[in-house]
Amino acid sequence: MMGHKQYMSIYPLMLVVNLMVFLKLKVYGFPVPMTLVNDSAAKGAVCLDGSPPAYHFSPGFDSGVNNWLVHMEGGGWCRSTEECLARRDTYRGSSTKMKLMSFSGILGNQQKSNPDFYNWNKVKVRYCDGSSFTGDVESVDPGTKLYYRGARIWQAVMDELLEKGMKNSENALLSGCSAGGLASILHCDKFRGLLPESATVKCLSDAGYFIEAKDISGADSIRDFYASVVATHDSAKNLPSSCTTKNSPSLCFFPQYVVPEMSTPLFVLNAAYDSWQIKNILVPTSAKSDDWDDCRLDIKKCSASQLEVLQGYRSEFLSKLPGKGSSTGMFIISCYAHCQSGSQATWLSEGSPVIEDSSIGKAVGDWFYGRRVVQLIDCQYPCNKSCANSTDE
Structure with missing residues (x-):
């Protein structure tokens, strides 16, 4: 049994630890428990x-009770x-490996720090299928015991959120980061179709605008990669039909072929020198x-010649965005970053990256509420000195 003196010596340490946890949450976000899908x-x-999918839910309050922000991991x-076996027993493939999550940005x-969305119902959908929520294979190999069911996960989570009150939405935003940012594009029009016609519904893709481009050896490595993802997960039937009726299904993993046919307003938040794309596409x-x-x-x-290659990639990336006359909102910054909406440091805080004096949080809010047209495209690297807090996650 612990003696009185031992307890007294540990007690101040416990206070310090608790204070450190509190301060960390205050800076980086607030804890939100995980909910398994019924x-x-x-x-x-x-x-x-084969474990149940999961999400984290923070209820809206005051004027935000009928507004919903659904963010896809x-x-x-x-x-x-x-590759799917390598994910299966991690938090990327099993809800049994997932933990408490903090909300920020x-x-x-x-x-x-989040004036336009702070009191909304906020949801983070956990990602455990490896297909940007598009897979649907009925059979399960008894040897591998792998379930390719991303599209069913998406629908099951939406069904549960609708019952929790999302069916009464007045404003709704489907967002996501990276593979989740791609999912927010692929599922955008479906999301719009679930909600009342009277609701304002829009989508935000953060670091999800992956382009079809050759790598430095001249190979189509990313196109081949996505073709294999689509084949493995049998994703074709769950990709936007507005794209698959005109293109090979594997091309419909590239937003450049999907976005022009979308009917729901979209905001593209991306780094022109996206760190994931540089490392994995270029x-x-x-x-x-x-x-x-x-x-x-x-x-x-990067050397001068390498930087020239990166500038060429930036030009190719910009050429595959919707035209400036479109209704698409854009914030294309010249930072070397990947995913910027989930961190307070990059979303809206002192020292956040800006384009034309606008932070990401302000730009997205202005676009969602129609306060102004937001199509901000940064100058070439290294012109923007506000990139210090940009993230590479």
């Missing part, structure tokens, strides 16, 4: 390992049995040479 097994809506894709609940492991090792990890270490 009756998911009956619907066949399960993670790669990212985390890459798996294109083969081997666009999911924050403080008016000062300079993937299969194509890189040793002299690219430092550059692909840190743009400040």
